Amino acid sequence: DAKTTQPPSMDCAEGRAANLPCNHSTISGNEYVYWYRQIHSQGPQYIIHGLKNNETNEMASLIITEDRKSSTLILPHATLRDTAVYYCIVANFGNEKLTFGTGTRLTIIP
């Protein structure tokens, strides 16, 4: 019962902005969008989350469409260390059950 749809893989040139899309057309009003990433053989790392407004932190920006049915994670200046699997997750705030799909494998090309 997948709540999000992400492309399986993407490439991005080093130094360019990486834009990772996520579709969540069945999102409900009290559900947040979370992004995590997992570098090979490590535990996932939290990146950012948002409800309906665009969000920015030191790692990335999150752009959520007005109808909230899709979002884009932006890594503004991708480096080789950003090569990882990126997971888009939709969940109620305070809901312990985060469902990690298969994510997008982002490869940064030198």
Add this chain to the structure above:
Amino acid sequence: DGGITQSPKYLFRKEGQNVTLSCEQNLNHDAMYWYRQDPGQGLRLIYYSQIVNDFQKGDIAEGYSVSREKKESFPLTVTSAQKNPTAFYLCASSMDVPPSGYEQYFGPGTRLTVT
């Protein structure tokens, strides 16, 4: 230096043996979680605990058991009843208190191989 530790990083066991994976956190987080990850797959929730002495089953709890006797510790036992125990096991914790958000902090994982 706060964080989550899991030990060991690699673990090998014979089929039919129970094995316990360690997870410790010094972040003062109330909630802790265990996930399983198979090659090329996402994470699946095994068990989670919101408070000491209480825990709930996740999506794939069969063949696993947990305990939460201390806030800092949430060990996972993989029993002989688990049909396919070989996997990468990840422990996580979260503060679970609004409005800080719902960030789960993950440990480095334990790769269990059962032969």
